[in-house]
Amino acid sequence: xxxxxxxxxxxxxxxxxxxxxxxxxxxxxxxxxxxxxxxxxxxxxxxxxxxxxxxxxxxxxxxxxxxxxxxxxxxxxxxxxxxxxxxxxxxxxxxxxxxxxxxxxxxxxxxxxxxxxxxxxxxxxxxxxxxxxxxxxxxxxxxxxxxxxxxxxxxxxxxxxxxxxxxxxxxxxxxxxxxxxxxxxxxxxxxxxxxxxxxxxxxxxxxxxxxxxxxxxxxxxxxxxxxxxxxxxxxxxxxxxxxxxxxxxxxxxxxxxxxxxxxxxxxxxxxxx
Ligand SMILES: Nc1ncnc2c1ncn2[C@@H]1O[C@H](COP(=O)(O)OP(=O)(O)OP(=O)(O)O)[C@@H](O)[C@H]1O
Ligand SMILES: [Mg+2]
Numbered sequence: 001x002x003x004x005x006x007x008x009x010x011x012x013x014x015x016x017x018x019x020x021x022x023x024x025x026x027x028x029x030x031x032x033x034x035x036x037x038x039x040x041x042x043x044x045x046x047x048x049x050x051x052x053x054x055x056x057x058x059x060x061x062x063x064x065x066x067x068x069x070x071x072x073x074x075x076x077x078x079x080x081x082x083x084x085x086x087x088x089x090x091x092x093x094x095x096x097x098x099x100x101x102x103x104x105x106x107x108x109x110x111x112x113x114x115x116x117x118x119x120x121x122x123x124x125x126x127x128x129x130x131x132x133x134x135x136x137x138x139x140x141x142x143x144x145x146x147x148x149x150x151x152x153x154x155x156x157x158x159x160x161x162x163x164x165x166x167x168x169x170x171x172x173x174x175x176x177x178x179x180x181x182x183x184x185x186x187x188x189x190x191x192x193x194x195x196x197x198x199x200x201x202x203x204x205x206x207x208x209x210x211x212x213x214x215x216x217x218x219x220x221x222x223x224x225x226x227x228x229x230x231x232x233x234x235x236x237x238x239x240x241x242x243x244x245x246x247x248x249x250x251x252x253x254x255x256x257x258x259x260x261x262x263x264x265x266x267x268x269x270x271x272x273x
Pocket of ligand 2: 049050051
């Protein structure tokens with residue numbers, strides 16, 4: 001599977017607060033996400049993880065620097081244009097699930113489709129299919145209060161997935177879960193990245209999530225300290241350890257990352273949907 005650059009951020013600076021309380025939360029961050037990969041963003045409290053995620057998700061604007069999502073440069077876009085990028089290209093998952101308590105699992109997952117040009121019947125079918133994908137085919141009509149924490153997070157992941165985004169951003173998706181459920185959620189995010197050919201970025205503090213990562217990016221005091229590719233031997237079931245052209249996918253990824261660093265303005269082929 002060829003990996004494409006889904007998101008590219010260059011020289012991102014973010015100032016927050018005013019006057020004496022002003023802080024530079026991000027100090028020139030360069031960051032990319034590749035399709036098919038689960039990237040973990042790790043770092044101490046206050047290092048800028050949520051701020052970076054909010055900017056990458058077009059929720060917050062950077063003070064300076066450029067951001068390209070799915071080949072759309074976000075510089076100078078109006079709020080409604082940014083909202084369109086969010087809606088069409090990005091799915092969000094939060095620590096606290098953020099489900100509507102009075103809606104069933106299926107209705108919660110349908111919500112993003114209700115604001116799109118998608119008929120009611122199709123929206124219901126797509127929500128049901130997506131819940132099936134996250135292992136909740138038997139809970140379509142359940143309300144959040146009747147679901148476990150892990151199941152609620154699965155519903156939230158299904159809601160993020162239902163619009164078929166190329167980018168999924170998750171802020172501490174396992175923080176409210178016990179170890180076993182947390183591992184299951186990370187396994188699911190890893191599978192989604194691989195099988196949907198999407199880029200998934202998860203902010204996490206939990207070292208137990210590291211084995212699921214394709215790449216681990218560490219941030220400290222608003223600056224990226226390292227970005228390391230990880231070997232995941234059990235992912236070979238997707239590619240039999242080799243890509244179509246016979247190359248080692250791990251080496252291909254490293255080559256892409258290297259080429260990207262050398263050619264910051266390089267355009268990538270957009271995957272067909
Ligand atoms: N609205 C704000 N006004 C001023 N400073 C802020 C604001 N929001 C965040 N900050 C500061 O920006 C820095 C980065 O915050 P951020 O929330 O991104 O950290 P984080 O890495 O997500 O931390 P945590 O792991 O605790 O969630 C911190 O020093 C924080 O105090
Ligand atoms: Mg945070």
